[in-house]
Amino acid sequence: MIGAYEISLLTTIGIAVTFALSLNLVTGFCGQISLGHAAFLGTGAYVAAMSVVAGAPFAVGLIAGGLVAAAVGAVVGLASLRVRHDFLAITTMGVGFLFVGFTRQQDWLGGEMGIAGIPEAPFGKVGLMVVALGVAAATAAFSVYLKRTWMGFAFDAIAADEDTARTVAIDVSRYKLAAFALGTGIAGLAGGLYAFNIRFIAPDSFGFVESVTVLAMVVIGGIGSVLWVTVAAAALAVLPQWFQAVDDYKLLLYGVLLFTVMRLSPGGLAGLVARLVRGVRQ
Amino acid sequence: MAAIDAEPVQGGATQGDRDMRSHALIALAVTAAMAAAGPVTAAEPIRIGFNVPLTGFAAADGASAKNGAELAVEQINAAGGVGGRMLELVSYDDQASPKEVVPIANKLIEQDKVTAAISGSYSAPTRAAASIFQSAKVPYISAYAIHPDITRAGDYVFRTSFMGEVQGRAGAKLVGDILKKKRVVMITLQNDFGKSLADGFKEAAGTFGVEVVAEYEYSIKDRQFGPIVTRVKADAPEVIYASGYFFTAGPLVSQLRAAGIDVPVIGQEGYDSQKFIEIAGAASEGVIITTSLDRDSKDPEARDFIAAFEKKAGYPADMVAASGHTAVKVLAAALGAAGSTDPQAIRDAIAKSHVKASTGTISFNGLGEVEKDVQVQIVRDGRWHHFAVIDDRKLLAAPTN
Amino acid sequence: MFLVELFVQGLIQGSVYALIAVGLTLVYGLLRILHVAHAGLFTLGGYAGVLVTNATGSVAVALVFAALSVGAVGMAVYRFCYEPILRRPPYVALIASIGLFIAMEELFRIVFGPFGLTYDIVPLQGSVVIGGMYLRSAELVTMALAAVLIGGLGLLAGRTRIGLAWRATVSVPEMAESFGIDIVKVRYLNFFIGSALAGVAGVMVSVLNNLVEPTMGSVASYKALAIIVLGGLGNVRGTLVAALTLGVIEAYGTIYLAGFLDRDAIAFAVLIVILMVRPQGLFGRSA
Numbered sequence: 001m002i003g004a005y006e007i008s009l010l011t012t013i014g015i016a017v018t019f020a021l022s023l024n025l026v027t028g029f030c031g032q033i034s035l036g037h038a039a040f041l042g043t044g045a046y047v048a049a050m051s052v053v054a055g056a057p058f059a060v061g062l063i064a065g066g067l068v069a070a071a072v073g074a075v076v077g078l079a080s081l082r083v084r085h086d087f088l089a090i091t092t093m094g095v096g097f098l099f100v101g102f103t104r105q106q107d108w109l110g111g112e113m114g115i116a117g118i119p120e121a122p123f124g125k126v127g128l129m130v131v132a133l134g135v136a137a138a139t140a141a142f143s144v145y146l147k148r149t150w151m152g153f154a155f156d157a158i159a160a161d162e163d164t165a166r167t168v169a170i171d172v173s174r175y176k177l178a179a180f181a182l183g184t185g186i187a188g189l190a191g192g193l194y195a196f197n198i199r200f201i202a203p204d205s206f207g208f209v210e211s212v213t214v215l216a217m218v219v220i221g222g223i224g225s226v227l228w229v230t231v232a233a234a235a236l237a238v239l240p241q242w243f244q245a246v247d248d249y250k251l252l253l254y255g256v257l258l259f260t261v262m263r264l265s266p267g268g269l270a271g272l273v274a275r276l277v278r279g280v281r282q
Numbered sequence: 283m284a285a286i287d288a289e290p291v292q293g294g295a296t297q298g299d300r301d302m303r304s305h306a307l308i309a310l311a312v313t314a315a316m317a318a319a320g321p322v323t324a325a326e327p328i329r330i331g332f333n334v335p336l337t338g339f340a341a342a343d344g345a346s347a348k349n350g351a352e353l354a355v356e357q358i359n360a361a362g363g364v365g366g367r368m369l370e371l372v373s374y375d376d377q378a379s380p381k382e383v384v385p386i387a388n389k390l391i392e393q394d395k396v397t398a399a400i401s402g403s404y405s406a407p408t409r410a411a412a413s414i415f416q417s418a419k420v421p422y423i424s425a426y427a428i429h430p431d432i433t434r435a436g437d438y439v440f441r442t443s444f445m446g447e448v449q450g451r452a453g454a455k456l457v458g459d460i461l462k463k464k465r466v467v468m469i470t471l472q473n474d475f476g477k478s479l480a481d482g483f484k485e486a487a488g489t490f491g492v493e494v495v496a497e498y499e500y501s502i503k504d505r506q507f508g509p510i511v512t513r514v515k516a517d518a519p520e521v522i523y524a525s526g527y528f529f530t531a532g533p534l535v536s537q538l539r540a541a542g543i544d545v546p547v548i549g550q551e552g553y554d555s556q557k558f559i560e561i562a563g564a565a566s567e568g569v570i571i572t573t574s575l576d577r578d579s580k581d582p583e584a585r586d587f588i589a590a591f592e593k594k595a596g597y598p599a600d601m602v603a604a605s606g607h608t609a610v611k612v613l614a615a616a617l618g619a620a621g622s623t624d625p626q627a628i629r630d631a632i633a634k635s636h637v638k639a640s641t642g643t644i645s646f647n648g649l650g651e652v653e654k655d656v657q658v659q660i661v662r663d664g665r666w667h668h669f670a671v672i673d674d675r676k677l678l679a680a681p682t683n
Numbered sequence: 684m685f686l687v688e689l690f691v692q693g694l695i696q697g698s699v700y701a702l703i704a705v706g707l708t709l710v711y712g713l714l715r716i717l718h719v720a721h722a723g724l725f726t727l728g729g730y731a732g733v734l735v736t737n738a739t740g741s742v743a744v745a746l747v748f749a750a751l752s753v754g755a756v757g758m759a760v761y762r763f764c765y766e767p768i769l770r771r772p773p774y775v776a777l778i779a780s781i782g783l784f785i786a787m788e789e790l791f792r793i794v795f796g797p798f799g800l801t802y803d804i805v806p807l808q809g810s811v812v813i814g815g816m817y818l819r820s821a822e823l824v825t826m827a828l829a830a831v832l833i834g835g836l837g838l839l840a841g842r843t844r845i846g847l848a849w850r851a852t853v854s855v856p857e858m859a860e861s862f863g864i865d866i867v868k869v870r871y872l873n874f875f876i877g878s879a880l881a882g883v884a885g886v887m888v889s890v891l892n893n894l895v896e897p898t899m900g901s902v903a904s905y906k907a908l909a910i911i912v913l914g915g916l917g918n919v920r921g922t923l924v925a926a927l928t929l930g931v932i933e934a935y936g937t938i939y940l941a942g943f944l945d946r947d948a949i950a951f952a953v954l955i956v957i958l959m960v961r962p963q964g965l966f967g968r969s970a
Contacts, residue, residue, distance in 0.1 A: 101951075240375075258785070262776075540819050
């Protein structure tokens with residue numbers, strides 16, 4: 001028997017895992033660093049929220065959010081064809097700031113006041129939790145499947161070395177765009193779920209801090225590793241709740257944690273576990 | 283003196299009457315609480331949930347709000363609690379983030395089993411939490427968040443502070459009616475607080491013959507206002523209406539003065555902190571704001587709060603602290619009046635509140651929006667002082683649906 | 684006239700950006716890491732400025748103290764934080780740096796309180812009128828410091844042996860090493876100078892605002908990254924131009940674009956447009 005508190009935590013976890021895995025597709029699989037991924041969470045959240053406030057069914061809102069986010073993501077993906085590495089990281093960071101800066105000035109999007117009064121999902125809080133966990137599981141399964149396809153192979157090759165990938169006749173541009181569209185589309189789904197869960201959205205919820213948080217989840221988990229990114233996302237999502245006893249120090253601990261993991265295990269949790277396993281075998 | 287500091291004040295009742303009634307209520311409260319909660323010891327405290335930003339960008343306001351709320355709880359408990367039961371504040375850091383507040387609200391309701399809750403936080407988390415408290419039918423009072431949609435979450439949600447629009451309208455009256463100035467330049471903070479103030483100000487400007495010459499916007503992260511100051515100088519207004527918090531308004535006002543702009547600057551409750559005066563220094567002299575705490579109040583409730591707060595916190599009281607304090611006092615009074623911990627009874631008691639608190643006499647309209655006077659304060663000799671009171675109920679009327 | 688005043692205001696903001704961003708681009712040029720925690724060092728400079736000025740009554744002493752102490756902390760950051768992970772992929776240093784920055788901000792809040800600190804007597808408060816334009820002394824000093832320090836850095840790099848070793852290390856580290864240049868020493872020097880500049884910027888911003896808050900570095904943490912990318916990562920001259928340009932664009936944008944985009948969005952819109960045209964930044968060597 002779980003109560004409303006556990007339900008809200010599990011819903012939060014489902015959304016965070018979906019969001020982190022969506023970035024993992026772009027950054028982990030295809031090697032395209034993004035520091036503006038929250039913009040797509042926000043796009044999905046706004047589209048979904050506005051759809052259901054206007055009376056559309058929740059499923060329609062959710063899917064519309066994913067599709068619009070994917071479309072915007074594909075456009076941003078075009079940037080990845082022009083700039084690389086750190087330049088791309090900063091360009092995507094810029095996209096994140098443009099999203100927030102634009103949204104807050106648009107009255108038809110609620111402007112600074114955001115969108116309040118998003119109706120409660122007809123399937124209830126438990127239903128929402130089930131949907132959030134289901135979407136997360138589906139995203140994880142899709143990620144694992146993708147790794148085994150030709151596309152997954154192409155992503156790998158691009159992540160390893162773009163120029164070499166090109167020489168073996170991989171259409172780098174096409175796959176990069178595909179990675180962006182997929183990753184941002186799934187982020188859009190997570191955004192819709194976020195809007196249904198929090199039932200209030202405002203531009204600041206999708207800013208730089210959120211983008212950094214999700215990138216931290218991916219890197220702490222171990223870039224590219226579906227299992228450990230899932231674990232890291234789940235853990236980091238509920239970390240503030242665990243640390244409530246030391247509320248005053250929890251952000252300090254979070255900062256120290258990010259630093260320590262990178263310092264001691266640059267491969268994240270996945271790298272740490274791999275090393276441990278190797279140690280045991282020897 | 284009755285057990286509850288901020289006891290309900292009924293029009294026309296004498297002190298004796300009220301004491302009698304309070305005692306009767308307390309007796310009722312004890313019986314009802316025992317009936318409702320089964321065999322409990324009288325010592326079991328009444329738990330009040332409190333979400334407040336202690337880390338992140340809003341940590342300064344969070345610290346003050348928490349100090350204010352804690353002071354109220356200490357005062358009430360020192361005077362014997364509510365109906366013989368002590369109050370206990372169960373507080374969590376929400377980082378002023380709607381995402382963080384959702385599990386917190388659920389935890390307060392379900393695990394901590396709070397009787398009622400207070401928001402010591404900003405608008406976005408308060409709005410997100412309001413829906414959850416409403417669904418669970420746990421009374422929720424917003425201490426100083428300004429978003430108009432907060433009380434629209436439902437009938438269990440109240441606000442003891444002014445909505446942004448209401449305070450903006452008061453600002454227009456201050457400019458046009460009290461100061462008799464016409465040409466105003468607006469400098470608006472780009473967030474929900476600044477926007478709603480600006481909306482209210484512009485809405486009422488015409489009524490008081492105030493003409494908005496220009497409006498400039500800045501981000502909450504800005505501390506340097508060179509371009510805006512330059513532009514305002516060229517506009518040569520008679521008065522400046524600038525929204526902001528003490529950490530933006532302090533630098534803004536000192537930069538306006540340094541550029542030789544000496545027309546009055548009108549601010550709001552966001553300025554209302556000694557820190558504003560500390561930052562702007564001599565430039566803060568003569569700045570006038572609309573707020574809810576009167577530093578020169580003759581009212582013992584406010585005077586007592588101002589003195590006790592400085593003693594507890596080690597720095598002078600500010601608007602946020604007074605708001606946290608007021609929200610707890612209003613809730614405690616309602617708990618006493620309801621005479622039980624039944625949520626419906628508490629909700630009804632809050633709705634009928636008529637409570638003297640540090641930020642004035644609090645009552646609510648049908649939507650749960652506060653009805654109280656706007657205090658106009660001015661900086662003189664490095665301290666906030668009384669300047670005027672705006673009590674025009676029609677002007678200050680909050681929406682009722 | 685008004686347009687000229689806006690331009691000057693833009694240059695003031697640009698000078699602050701330049702002082703912060705030059706250090707950042709030096710670090711990038713040498714180590715290829717996006718050193719977000721640089722903004723934490725900037726904030727540390729602000730605290731040093733207020734505390735030392737309040738204790739000694741002299742902002743000059745505070746400036747020197749901030750430059751030296753923040754420079755030293757910068758070297759320690761390199762030694763204990765970055766050196767062990769230099770050979771890792773760049774995102775490792777990025778996340779470590781972000782973690783470090785968050786921890787620094789929180790330490791400032793816990794140690795000095797959330798309300799921020801102010802000067803007992805604010806230094807450099809006079810103002811001068813130049814052609815009908817009011818300029819605060821603090822603004823003039825900020826511009827002068829930026830010009831002198833960054834100019835001096837240019838001389839150091841261009842005219843001295845240390846500078847030669849430094850530039851060699853930045854452009855071809857392997858070859859520099861084979862010529863007997865002590866790369867580690869160059870890195871320390873690099874961090875010391877970059878951090879000292881951020882410390883000076885921190886003092887000047889704390890004077891300009893008469894306020895130093897735990898979150899003072901939050902804007903610098905991302906905007907400085909945009910500036911060094913615009914300047915062509917690792918290029919000091921480009922960074923200087925990018926910083927001043929961005930300051931000026933923001934000054935005009937604040938007035939003329941406010942209803943459409945906020946200040947940050949204006950900066951990044953410019954960045955994205957320029958990168959789409961010149962993917963290596965304004966002054967970057969083309970790849």
